[in-house]
Amino acid sequence: MIFSVDLVLLLLILVLAVASIMVKDLLESTVLFACFSFLMAVIWVEMNSVDVAFTEAAVGAGVSTILLVAAIACTRRYEEER
Numbered sequence: 001m002i003f004s005v006d007l008v009l010l011l012l013i014l015v016l017a018v019a020s021i022m023v024k025d026l027l028e029s030t031v032l033f034a035c036f037s038f039l040m041a042v043i044w045v046e047m048n049s050v051d052v053a054f055t056e057a058a059v060g061a062g063v064s065t066i067l068l069v070a071a072i073a074c075t076r077r078y079e080e081e082r
């Protein structure tokens with residue numbers, strides 16, 4: 001049972017990592033990165049490393065996401081003319 005949960009979490013982490021790199025929209029990439037960080041926190045909890053999980057959730061999924069969204073909001077979108 002635990003092995004299957006680990007395998008599902010690992011596959012989700014891999015999918016989110018690749019997806020966050022491959023998408024073209026910065027906001028989508030930021031949301032995928034936040035989900036990646038949250039799942040990493042879940043993995044840390046599963047490995048009984050609650051202090052690292054709390055830090056990952058606070059910094060990775062929380063503060064980094066807020067800073068990235070704020071930076072995206074302050075920039076203009078570049079649209080190619082066709």
